[in-house]
Amino acid sequence: MSRILSAETRAIVNSTAPALQQHGVAITQRMYERLFVDPAVKAMFDEAAQESGEQPRRLAAAILAYAQNIDKLEALTAPVMRMAARHVDTGVRPEHYPMVANALLPAIRDILGDAATDEVLSAWGEAYWALAEILIGKEAAMYAQAESNALERIASTR
Incomplete structure (x- = not known):
């Protein structure tokens, strides 16, 4: 079950959109600096996308979109599904x-x-x-589907 955000929380997050638009990439670059002190976590990321700045820009855009759409999350359905699929591709788990x-x-x-x-x-x-x-819920469903598909492939080869 997903958390219900209060109107106050949604308003505060939405009010940060201009700051995120201006400073989002700097925030995500700093976040990755902090995150990558763990080599195992750093290894999960595409180094070229980090070095080119593509990954920090993508994440900054996603955070901004979330702040701007906090009252209409249905507008983010497709991007959330893409993010969850990418997370599954790279092995992101709830503990991350x-x-x-x-x-x-x-x-x-x-x-x-x-x-x-x-x-x-x-x-x-x-x-x-x-x-x-x-995201964790979407990823769990995707992991389960991938496992089911793998088991079906194994069963069909017998």
């Missing part, structure tokens, strides 16, 4: 989500400084986990 939260939220504060109040970070923490629950 706390690592990202622990890198993203401090990165927001690092880049936005005093504008990243405790209230803003709390709202983004709630919003992050609401989206993480959606």
